[in-house]
Amino acid sequence: MAAHSPHLLPDHACLIVHGSDRPGIVAAVSALITRNQGNIVAFDQYSDDPTGGAYFQRVVFHRPDLSAALPGIEADLARTLGEGFDLEWTITDQSVPKRMAILASKQDHCLLDLLWRHRRGDLPVTIPMVISNHTTSADDVRSFGVPFFHVPSTPGPDKSASEAEIVKLLAGNVDFVVLARYMQILSADFLNKLGVPVINIHHSFLPAFIGAEPYKKAKERGVKLIGATSHYVTDDLDEGPIIDQDTIRVTHGDSVAELARRGADVERQVLSRAVLWHAQDRVIRHGNHTIVF
Amino acid sequence: MAAHSPHLLPDHACLIVHGSDRPGIVAAVSALITRNQGNIVAFDQYSDDPTGGAYFQRVVFHRPDLSAALPGIEADLARTLGEGFDLEWTITDQSVPKRMAILASKQDHCLLDLLWRHRRGDLPVTIPMVISNHTTSADDVRSFGVPFFHVPSTPGPDKSASEAEIVKLLAGNVDFVVLARYMQILSADFLNKLGVPVINIHHSFLPAFIGAEPYKKAKERGVKLIGATSHYVTDDLDEGPIIDQDTIRVTHGDSVAELARRGADVERQVLSRAVLWHAQDRVIRHGNHTIVF
Amino acid sequence: MAAHSPHLLPDHACLIVHGSDRPGIVAAVSALITRNQGNIVAFDQYSDDPTGGAYFQRVVFHRPDLSAALPGIEADLARTLGEGFDLEWTITDQSVPKRMAILASKQDHCLLDLLWRHRRGDLPVTIPMVISNHTTSADDVRSFGVPFFHVPSTPGPDKSASEAEIVKLLAGNVDFVVLARYMQILSADFLNKLGVPVINIHHSFLPAFIGAEPYKKAKERGVKLIGATSHYVTDDLDEGPIIDQDTIRVTHGDSVAELARRGADVERQVLSRAVLWHAQDRVIRHGNHTIVF
Amino acid sequence: MAAHSPHLLPDHACLIVHGSDRPGIVAAVSALITRNQGNIVAFDQYSDDPTGGAYFQRVVFHRPDLSAALPGIEADLARTLGEGFDLEWTITDQSVPKRMAILASKQDHCLLDLLWRHRRGDLPVTIPMVISNHTTSADDVRSFGVPFFHVPSTPGPDKSASEAEIVKLLAGNVDFVVLARYMQILSADFLNKLGVPVINIHHSFLPAFIGAEPYKKAKERGVKLIGATSHYVTDDLDEGPIIDQDTIRVTHGDSVAELARRGADVERQVLSRAVLWHAQDRVIRHGNHTIVF
CATH class of the missing domain: 3.40.50.170 (Formyl transferase, N-terminal domain)
Incomplete structure (x- = not known):
């Protein structure tokens, strides 16, 4: 019987975003998380060329009752990142191994x-x-x-x-x-x-x-x-x-x-x-x- | 005569924020940078306790004509981080050694x-x-x-x-x-x-x-x-x-x-x-x- | 069932010698090994002060039919290192775990x-x-x-x-x-x-x-x-x-x-x-x- | 002006020996050093195949008045390692940069x-x-x-x-x-x-x-x-x-x-x-x- 892993985080989501860099991605993503009652606990981003290259972002946020909220967050992501950005995203529940x-x-x-x-x-x-x-x-x-x-x-x-x-x-x-x-x-x-x-x-x-x-x-x-x-x-x-x-x-x-x-x-x-x-x-x-x- | 350091970045600012963690800091800071025409090129944050500990953030952003814009950004920071947050901040021009x-x-x-x-x-x-x-x-x-x-x-x-x-x-x-x-x-x-x-x-x-x-x-x-x-x-x-x-x-x-x-x-x-x-x-x-x- | 360890070496002895440094120890020990039909395969020595400090030596040698020869070698060691040296020694059969x-x-x-x-x-x-x-x-x-x-x-x-x-x-x-x-x-x-x-x-x-x-x-x-x-x-x-x-x-x-x-x-x-x-x-x-x- | 290097060792010789491995090399070399009044301070040897491969040895020894003694030691080396061994050797004075x-x-x-x-x-x-x-x-x-x-x-x-x-x-x-x-x-x-x-x-x-x-x-x-x-x-x-x-x-x-x-x-x-x-x-x-x- 395996011990419970401390790396499994209840009510934590991990959002990966990548695509073409342009100003405002961080603001759009973080505003989205905030309006969905999430609190960011880890944030990493990397751009291979600040003047318009590829953009990569990983955000972990805590959101009480995450599983119930996830469909709404996903819909918001589709709306938000679909408007004016050229980005792909995946979101995963960090409590699911x-x-x-x-x-x-x-x-x-x-x-x-x-x-x-x-x-x-x-x-x-x-x-x-x-x-x-x-x-x-x-x-x-x-x-x-x-x-x-x-x-x-x-x-x-x-x-x-x-x-x-x-x-x-x-x-x-x-x-x-x-x-x-x-x-x-x-x-x-x-x-x-x-x-x-x-x-x-x-x-x-x-x-x-x-x-x-x-x-x-x-x-x-x-x-x-x-x-x-x-x-x-x-x-x-x-x-x-x-x-x-x-x-x-x-x-x-x-x-x-x-x-x-x-x-x-x-x-x-x-x-x-x-x-x-x-x-x-x-x-x-x-x-x-x-x-x- | 010293060579010009590649670590000196024209029109780049480094913003350090630290204080009490609470939801919305990332969103507030990144919205501020976006509305001041900045593009985030590096973003690091750390919270020593996601349920309300100390919060630390370092953001580097590119902003054309930074030195002219800096006073306005500083005023915006004072307004934004003064409202509802318990945070200290410093902003530095990364082109100044x-x-x-x-x-x-x-x-x-x-x-x-x-x-x-x-x-x-x-x-x-x-x-x-x-x-x-x-x-x-x-x-x-x-x-x-x-x-x-x-x-x-x-x-x-x-x-x-x-x-x-x-x-x-x-x-x-x-x-x-x-x-x-x-x-x-x-x-x-x-x-x-x-x-x-x-x-x-x-x-x-x-x-x-x-x-x-x-x-x-x-x-x-x-x-x-x-x-x-x-x-x-x-x-x-x-x-x-x-x-x-x-x-x-x-x-x-x-x-x-x-x-x-x-x-x-x-x-x-x-x-x-x-x-x-x-x-x-x-x-x-x-x-x-x-x-x- | 444990695999046989490649670190167990048949017909190999390890001789450790330590004590007061003085000229001639290496020569005495290596002559002893040679006259007992041993071939040295690893030799390390260290002296913490070349002008008369503590001396440490580890020699591994191969000797066909080692177990039969070991008592004779030990007697030779007692004689050789007992004469004119202030040394302690131990010899072990490297095939014995x-x-x-x-x-x-x-x-x-x-x-x-x-x-x-x-x-x-x-x-x-x-x-x-x-x-x-x-x-x-x-x-x-x-x-x-x-x-x-x-x-x-x-x-x-x-x-x-x-x-x-x-x-x-x-x-x-x-x-x-x-x-x-x-x-x-x-x-x-x-x-x-x-x-x-x-x-x-x-x-x-x-x-x-x-x-x-x-x-x-x-x-x-x-x-x-x-x-x-x-x-x-x-x-x-x-x-x-x-x-x-x-x-x-x-x-x-x-x-x-x-x-x-x-x-x-x-x-x-x-x-x-x-x-x-x-x-x-x-x-x-x-x-x-x-x-x- | 360069500082005197602690790696320059007065009255120390370094002898490198390499060639075909066979029993007795260590004994022969260390006896030679001892009879030439040398005291071994570092000894390393390696054999790539104990049953008859290539043999490599580095010995550093202290010998008072080394430079006067070196020609005699070299002649002894030529005699000793020329008899019955298939070895090359070089000896250097460790006080000479x-x-x-x-x-x-x-x-x-x-x-x-x-x-x-x-x-x-x-x-x-x-x-x-x-x-x-x-x-x-x-x-x-x-x-x-x-x-x-x-x-x-x-x-x-x-x-x-x-x-x-x-x-x-x-x-x-x-x-x-x-x-x-x-x-x-x-x-x-x-x-x-x-x-x-x-x-x-x-x-x-x-x-x-x-x-x-x-x-x-x-x-x-x-x-x-x-x-x-x-x-x-x-x-x-x-x-x-x-x-x-x-x-x-x-x-x-x-x-x-x-x-x-x-x-x-x-x-x-x-x-x-x-x-x-x-x-x-x-x-x-x-x-x-x-x-x-």
Whole structure:
């Protein structure tokens, strides 16, 4: 049984606004919140070019009896931001956890770390399922009270059968998917059918060491730092928008196996931060970039 | 001749608001900016208790022909924030550099680093003078085109004579003072007479190793990290509000001299960040704390 | 079932030598290893004063059929280092895991991290038991195949009854003890009776915030970094020799609860490094300091 | 006038040994030092494969009246390491500073940092000259008492004329060369003629962002960390053996200019560490790798 997450905030809404910058957006949005009895508790905004570029805003506000008020607020947003602005917006109830599925393979350090963080209430999510192409972690996953499904990877280059089975399990049941060192490459078709964000952890400081065996490549190049990168998955392998990265110091004496062992700590740190930020609606995608508030 | 700092922003104002939190502050402030033809380019706010604590806000906005408009904006602020709010505010023209004096002693690493950063345009300040109780750095300082004054420390415990001389040099000429490893303790009377913020760099991770010889104490305790702390100076030695801190890894093999040598790098990094943030009006003091936006 | 640790090295011995520095120690020790058919694979030495201070040395050497050869090597060491040197030495077979007991309370992040690292083979130890003054972690511990014993803390200031019960469980069964956020203060008498090293994790960058509630104290002081410290336990609370420390950056916006949540990551990192280094015989105690090779 | 560097050690020798690993090297080398009246004060060794790979060793020893004894020690080394070992060795007197030339262009942060560190005694080198393809830093360099030579870069792709002029200045006068953000690519022919190690600083975490404008590429890729890499220069641009690297955290809000400003701090830190380690004979090149003791 997971502890209640302090990141789930009753009667708090998170409003994300982005589009073309122009004067008056902050005033329009904040006036809207005020006239709907909201009190702003966090406000972040960023404009990539003050003289008319892209505009990004995240506002968290407290509003008593939020769920009853939400339809009215949404209607007001449609009216207000529809007039004279070129903006998109989404509003979410911060007391509702996002549903997160985890895909994993044999390596369990990222998987177990997410399950454990969830159990202690660090992540404002529910975990409806873990899917793996191996059975090794089944008992561990179920001991956390989380359903485990084994979907073996279809042999050969065509993964459409196993991908179809995964889509069937996930469709409609999850708000986002985390690849916790899942060692299968997902097809563009799979990502399209899935239709929800997918977060991956790559075991290098991207764009260094794209592709397979980054620790081996790091050893061969003789780097003095290794890293990990969490990013949204796109059709281009290891090229999606980066959410977070970090590095640690290594030495000439570290073998590839030791790099992998030490890197595991960075991977789980970076992935858990990316998951937390995504679950808190802190990450806005913009082309191949992210704005992280 | 110093390069023009990219941190000096023509026709940009920075508005700091703080006081008691209540609904509607963001809306009131942003409506005010909009009706005064300002476009918000950076907005940060923090409330230490959403159900009625202290409220802090920093807004940077662009307003063509700012200097002409500023008196009107100030009058509007007085009207708007005077009605129904319990708030203090300050507004500054971000194209006007703050005047920063540096007090130093024999060690020059923080002093030279600030002079060099200023020359290359990294700090949005002018440096009207450097004052030292030693003459060792006179030539260096003057080679940067900065006036140097030697004020020897009055022998004995009573420093009122030398402090009076320093106050006479600084009074009315500076907006804030930086103690760049200045090795004299300043009296409460001096700070009162000075009347502008004073930023110090302490060569430890405060509150560890308060007082003299922190590197020696660090060696004696056998710590595995050393650090530096930049803080506003108050009557209580090494107890003022912390602006920034950092640490680096050391080993059993580092002598006290080696700790001092390596610590010098952290000191100048931490001090330069604190100075930049103060000069950009990013730091708000609140009791013994700082909010850094 | 724990994976075999790559840190357990068959036919490898670790020799620790320390005492008064004088010329010829390296030559004497390395000649001894060579004449006993050993090949040195790692060599570290440190002298705190080259002109006659304390000397510390750690050598790992490979020697085929080590266990049969060890008595002869020990006799040679006794002869060699007994003649003309003022040195102490210990030699350990690096294929033999140390027996590590863990004492814990309600918070499980350090406990579970050690159990999980052990299972995946990261720590060259066995874990004969976990003892807690609470029952909350019993199922988790046993799911790792590790015995769990519940020893409630005796009410009142006199803990001799519960301490006696713990000593009875540990005596003769363990080589060192880890306090994984164990929230009871251990008496000098207990430490004496135990007779093996005890490693603690303190949730601050010592010597800052000694004693209870360091995250609350950190919030009150307004620090910009929080940290954790792993140290050997001595009679003086939070004053023992430091093995490792680390810090992470926090902001004015982090509540005490958030500091604790984020600090948990640093705590388990720092503790696991200290445990690994101790288990690998990399840490030599010298007064209130450690030499970490 | 530069302060005397504490890294210059009277009557201390540094012996570097590398080659094929086999049992007895440590014993042979340490016996040699002992019989030549040396006392070992630092000893590092590394073997990339304990069962017969490459062997690397760095020993610093104190020997009264070293300069008189050095020829005898060198003869002993030739005898001892020539018999039955496949090893190369170099021995240096640690009281003799290496002669370091600096090549720079318009950006001065790395150049001035090295000059300043040298002046305060942090680097055990002399600086016989600075060469630049611009004149902007001439006064600064000469204010440190260091000769400055202006060698404009030959227009067009063929740089042989300017390279020849640089070689003429450096030949026989320097022990190594530092490229302190020198913005000209050096030809293989130049490196051959120079015949001494050349250390470069690249303004990215290599192998990410090889080539020109790494900060622009970093911004385009949307990385969350930027870095710097110090490496020995080889014929392959940005592919030489890495000596040190580091990274710092950036955000979506940092412009390319801000990345360059903040990156300058990492560049000078990383370069100064690489220079110090090289000057202390701590870095051994092995193929495209370095061993850093």
